[in-house]
Structures are given as C-alpha cells and as structure tokens.
Amino acid sequence: MNNSRLQFSFLCIYMLCAAGIITFADGWWDTTGNEFITTFMQNYKASYGPASFQLMIRASESSAFASVKVYNTDFEVILSLQQYQTMNVQIPASAELSGSSNFNSKTVVITSTQPVSVFSINYKPYTADSSVIFPLQVLGTEYYVFTPLGRYGSPQFAVTNSNHTNNVLITLTGSVTYNGNYYQSGDTISLNLSPFETVQLQSAASLSGTRIQSQYPVAVLSGNNCYTYHTYCDIVFEQLLPVKEWGTESVISSLPGRNFEDTITIIASQTTDIFTNSGDKSNKIVLHEGGILSLSLPPTSFLEINATNGIMVIFTFTGGMLYNIESDPFIMNVIPLEIFSDSYILHTQNNFANFIHIIAKESVKHDILLDDQPLPNDLIWNSISTTEYVWADIPIEGTSTAHTVKNCSACGVYICGAEYGISLGTIALPVKIVNPVENLKASVFKGASVNVTWSSPTKGEVGYYYVQLIGSPSQNAIVTKENAVFTGLMPPNTYTVIVEAVDKYKITKSIPKSTTFFCSIPTNWCLSRPSKKCCPKADTSCRSIDRKCFCDEKCKVYGNCCDDYSMLCKGTP
Structure with a gap:
C-alpha cells in the first residue's frame, strides 16, 4: 500500500459488447447477454476502506431494462438503458467477500430484457482492479485457477453458482483452511452449492493450477487480494474463461x-x-x-x-x-x-x-x-x-x-x-x-420485379443487410431479414445485385457478394409484341405474344389489359 498516492481516479476500460457464441468452433468470446452473476472478492483487508464496488451496465443495439440485485438482500437497482447507453451501479460495501468461506447473500445477479454488457471495478483507496464480466451462456463446468503469489497478499479465487443446486469439486494445489478443516495440496473439497451461493478460498501459497469441476456452469474470479512484486500491492483479478474457451x-x-x-x-x-x-x-x-x-x-x-x-x-x-x-x-x-x-x-x-x-x-x-x-x-x-x-x-x-x-x-x-x-x-x-452472405439468388417475377434471397452463416451477429440493385433504374434497400424485393425494373435489361452484411454495432461490413441476372420482356406484356405495341382502337387481335392479355384501347373497359399497358400505351397513371 502506498499512502502517498493520488486519490484514485479509474480508467474505465469498459468494452462495449460484442456478440457471438463463445466457442472455439466459432472463435469468439461473447460479452453480451441477458443474465450475469458475479461477486466482489476481498480487496486487501476486509476491514479496510472505504470500498467502492461498481458495475457498469451497457445496453447493446436495443434499449433495455436491467435489474441489479444482491441475492438474499433488499438491494436492487432497476435501470432503464437506451441504445448503447452505459450506467453505473454502486454495489454495497457489505457485498465484499472475506476469508475462506461460503456466502449466501453476496452474489450479484444482473438480468436484462435485452442483451447488455457488464464491467466490474473493485476499488478501495490505493488498491483497485477491474474485469469484464461474462454472461451465463459463456460459463463452463471446468476451470483452472490462476493466483499470482507475491511478497504480500493472499492468493484467492471465488466460485459463484447460478440458479441450480450444484455439486462442485475443487482439487487444490495449495493448502487451504476452510470451514475449520485444513486441506493440503492434492486434496479435493466437495461442495453442494445452493442457488446463487458463492465460495471464496484463500491461501498463503499459490493456488494456480487448482481444478474446479461442477455439475452446472459456474463463474470463477481469480487473483490475489493485494499482490506485490516490484512496487506496492494492489488487488488483481480477472474473470476466468472455462477450459472449453481456451x-x-x-x-x-x-x-x-x-x-x-x-x-x-x-x-x-x-x-x-x-x-x-x-x-x-x-x-x-x-x-x-x-x-x-x-x-x-x-x-x-x-x-x-x-x-x-x-x-x-x-x-x-x-x-x-x-x-x-x-x-x-x-x-x-x-x-x-x-x-x-x-x-x-x-x-x-x-x-x-x-x-x-x-x-x-x-x-x-x-x-x-x-x-x-x-x-x-x-x-x-x-x-x-x-x-x-x-x-x-x-x-x-x-x-x-x-x-x-x-x-x-x-x-x-x-x-x-x-x-x-x-x-x-x-x-x-x-x-x-461478419461473414459474407451465401446462396445469393435473384428471381424475377411479374416481369418488372425481382425477389433477392440469401443466407447468412453469422445471422445472429448481423444488424442489417445493405442491398444494392445496379442497373436502369438503380435502387438500394436496408433490410434486417435475408430477403429484399425491388419493383419497377425496365426490361430488357441486365442487373447486378450486391449484398453486404453489417454487424449489429455498425462497425464492420462483410465482403460484398453479388449476382447478375437478365430481366427479359415478359410474354404477357404489350412490349413483347413484335410490332405495333399499342392499338388505339378496339382490336381483338392486339394481344401480347402469349395472347393472354390485350393492348388495345378497349382493354381498360374489359379489365384485361397487359401489365405494362398503362405505362407503355397511355403513360403512367
């Protein structure tokens, strides 16, 4: 501890959320979700303060209502977040863990109506650290602990359970005294955690390499309550990623x-x-x-x-x-x-x-x-x-x-x-x-319209698609589904369709994919007639090339005009 330090003023290293499934099959660490669990490990001495425990909650592409609770207490904060808005929540100092023990009323539970990101800051005067908090869907059932050992401070880690009764096995690499029992390196502690229960274990020895196995996914924070090496001590911690994400x-x-x-x-x-x-x-x-x-x-x-x-x-x-x-x-x-x-x-x-x-x-x-x-x-x-x-x-x-x-x-x-x-x-x-779209197809219908379809291998990461129709006339559209329709084409003409996927944060675009198609003259258009496209008087022989509709003046009376009659023969209505 360095008592000559300036008053703490933190760098908020809050990372805006990014989405995706956090598996190495997909190659992604996700930080957005609707449910999170976390806790605040012991920072230096439990009696030292004042403590400032903060969570920063940030909305993603949609506005959201978020709830921040300390489980089994009266503490709850409801947030109304606009798109991409960040709000801070001060967690009571009483939520701090202390020593090697179980805790039934210190787990912080965050839920939201739309995906959000959560960032945690554990601060006391002259000792602070921060971590991204990963959502429930990222959590796993197997972890290995990292707890640096310095000249001062206690290696420590915390296991936080979600909403299941959960069997947890902790195989130690250092000695721990827990619930009045002394455990040596190589011993296994068997726990049955209640919903939203947390256990913190501390040691005078390094606990790095300790294995945590659980029946259901858990969150694991790991570090040291006041790690010292070259300078003065600071709490150090990170939320660890499970083995499946390595x-x-x-x-x-x-x-x-x-x-x-x-x-x-x-x-x-x-x-x-x-x-x-x-x-x-x-x-x-x-x-x-x-x-x-x-x-x-x-x-x-x-x-x-x-x-x-x-x-x-x-x-x-x-x-x-x-x-x-x-x-x-x-x-x-x-x-x-x-x-x-x-x-x-x-x-x-x-x-x-x-x-x-x-x-x-x-x-x-x-x-x-x-x-x-x-x-x-x-x-x-x-x-x-x-x-x-x-x-x-x-x-x-x-x-x-x-x-x-x-x-x-x-x-x-x-x-x-x-x-x-x-x-x-x-x-x-x-x-x-965002990966390029796949299976891009353009299908002409009703002569002067085209239906464009595609598929996206990263559909859940796409905010919208930008679709361009290049030709005469050229058009563009922004859509959120894998489909776009353009009307008013002018056959005979060649057109090119270009589709780009844009991520939900409007930061990256996929490589454009394109396809070209020819819009031919429909056989049920007046334009398909080899000569004399329009007939000014009643003429039952004045038909389209497929003979299914008429292009004479009387077709308006009988309601059997070809689709392009008004545009071609009488001007656009």
Whole structure:
C-alpha cells in the first residue's frame, strides 16, 4: 500500500459488447447477454476502506431494462438503458467477500430484457482492479485457477453458482483452511452449492493450477487480494474463461515504458506440447493436467506461443514503470490468435494516461483506423520477427465516449491506463467479423420485379443487410431479414445485385457478394409484341405474344389489359 498516492481516479476500460457464441468452433468470446452473476472478492483487508464496488451496465443495439440485485438482500437497482447507453451501479460495501468461506447473500445477479454488457471495478483507496464480466451462456463446468503469489497478499479465487443446486469439486494445489478443516495440496473439497451461493478460498501459497469441476456452469474470479512484486500491492483479478474457451495460439508483446520484466503464465488442462519463441530463443515443454509454465517478458520483447491443445494464457504486469508512470500490478487474459478480430470497441475516461496496445499483421498496419481516422504516420511499429505480426502502442485521450479500432484484418487489441500508483489493463472486446452472405439468388417475377434471397452463416451477429440493385433504374434497400424485393425494373435489361452484411454495432461490413441476372420482356406484356405495341382502337387481335392479355384501347373497359399497358400505351397513371 502506498499512502502517498493520488486519490484514485479509474480508467474505465469498459468494452462495449460484442456478440457471438463463445466457442472455439466459432472463435469468439461473447460479452453480451441477458443474465450475469458475479461477486466482489476481498480487496486487501476486509476491514479496510472505504470500498467502492461498481458495475457498469451497457445496453447493446436495443434499449433495455436491467435489474441489479444482491441475492438474499433488499438491494436492487432497476435501470432503464437506451441504445448503447452505459450506467453505473454502486454495489454495497457489505457485498465484499472475506476469508475462506461460503456466502449466501453476496452474489450479484444482473438480468436484462435485452442483451447488455457488464464491467466490474473493485476499488478501495490505493488498491483497485477491474474485469469484464461474462454472461451465463459463456460459463463452463471446468476451470483452472490462476493466483499470482507475491511478497504480500493472499492468493484467492471465488466460485459463484447460478440458479441450480450444484455439486462442485475443487482439487487444490495449495493448502487451504476452510470451514475449520485444513486441506493440503492434492486434496479435493466437495461442495453442494445452493442457488446463487458463492465460495471464496484463500491461501498463503499459490493456488494456480487448482481444478474446479461442477455439475452446472459456474463463474470463477481469480487473483490475489493485494499482490506485490516490484512496487506496492494492489488487488488483481480477472474473470476466468472455462477450459472449453481456451485457444492454442497466442502472440503477446511487452507494454510501453517498462523498467521491469513482466510474466506470462500458461496453464494446461491435459498433456500438451507447448512451443515458445521469443525471437532469439525457442523452446518446447510438455505440460500435463494442471501444469503451469511461467515465462519472463522483458521490456521491448515478444513471445509467440503454440500448443497442441487449448491453454489458458495470462499476462501479469508486475508493477513499476508503465507508459513512464510508476504503477502497481494488474493481470489480464491474453487473446488467442483464434479470436483475433477485424474490429474492436473500447471506452476510456479522463484522468489517466491511456494507450491502446495493438498486435496486427504488418501487411495491414497502414489500413487500420482508430475512430475512423488513419493511425499516425510516425507511429513506431515493432516486429514480432518469428511471425507476420507487428505491435505498437497508441496514446489515446481519456473521454467518456467510445473508441473503435477497425480494418485490422484479425488483430489483437488491449487497453491499458496508468496513473501514479494505479494501473489497469484488460482486453478490448472484439466486434465479431461478419461473414459474407451465401446462396445469393435473384428471381424475377411479374416481369418488372425481382425477389433477392440469401443466407447468412453469422445471422445472429448481423444488424442489417445493405442491398444494392445496379442497373436502369438503380435502387438500394436496408433490410434486417435475408430477403429484399425491388419493383419497377425496365426490361430488357441486365442487373447486378450486391449484398453486404453489417454487424449489429455498425462497425464492420462483410465482403460484398453479388449476382447478375437478365430481366427479359415478359410474354404477357404489350412490349413483347413484335410490332405495333399499342392499338388505339378496339382490336381483338392486339394481344401480347402469349395472347393472354390485350393492348388495345378497349382493354381498360374489359379489365384485361397487359401489365405494362398503362405505362407503355397511355403513360403512367
């Protein structure tokens, strides 16, 4: 603890939601949903304060009503959120967990009528950290814990149950005293958790590699209540992703203005070959179930990681200089290459030195847009020499508005901030790349109309489709379904239809798909007649080429005119 620090002023690293199914079959980490559960782990000493526990709730593409409750208490806040609006909820200090114990009235439950995103800030004077909170559909039944061990503070993790009675097994890698019983490394704690019950376990030893198995999905927060390495102690925590969401490839590079080495930690869930390359040194190591590999990341360096099975990779900022400001530790998930995205959204606030840490392919670095503007020409890019990637750090002003990174053709983006004695870092959340539409077809009907249909492999991620009809006349339409109809075509003519899918946050477009069709003259039009298209007097022989309708003046009396009679013979009514 550094009592000479400035009053805390946090960087809100709230990542606007991005949608998708968070499985590596789809390659996606989802942060939007209608149901969330979380808790606030012990920050330094439970008696220390005052505490400021905050949740930031942000609406997605639709306005929403959201409820924030502390389970089994009278605390509830109802929010009315407009599209893309963010609102803060102050959670009572009494919600803080303390020690190794079970808690039946400290779980925070968030529900909403439309998808929202949730970001958590656990703050006490001079000690704070933050994390994205993942929705219920992302949670899993198998986790491995990461709890850094420093010169001070207690490694800790919390398991939060949802709305089922749930059997949970925790196989420890460090000693724990829980419910009056002493458990050693290798022991298994068997729990039967009630709906929305939370258990927090603390130790004087590292608990990294501890395995959590559950009958139904749970949320897991993990870290240290006041981790100390190079500087003063800070709470560090992240919400962990379950084993099913782990990737096999990662590239990470050092943060700017560092004067100490940081740490990259790799955890495996099964026997896995790990290949690492830092440019001047490559290595292979085999990790077994629950195995841990910690690697140093010196200033101005990088690390490429490949694995034969899914692995969890965590970046630990160990404290010291960050962006030339003395700061305390934080931890953050490392984005696997499998979920590198084309676009990201992030959000900052004032009073911090903020910067974006971006890893992108060298071939596209000049195409990247920050808030729709090209990156500075004098931006320094550093090579990750063993790959096609480069990295850069981009200062960005702290504001209360959203920032976007676009056109990076599958890149990784992190947002970090530093103030004297305080630092925060986390992933920027990707906007899912929208795949091109498939099975594009154009079917002409009634002679001068066309029905355009297609299918979308990422239907749930699409906000709308932009459809263009190129020809004479040209038209366009914005639709939300996989269908568009255009009328008023002028046969004979050739037309081209172009369809682009736009993501729900209006950030990315798919690659356009097109098809060309010929609009021929219908056989039931006056225009199909080989000569004398219109007859000014009554003439029963003045018919279309298929002889199904008439083009003489009397057809209006008998109601049997061809479809184009009014337009062609008498002018548009």
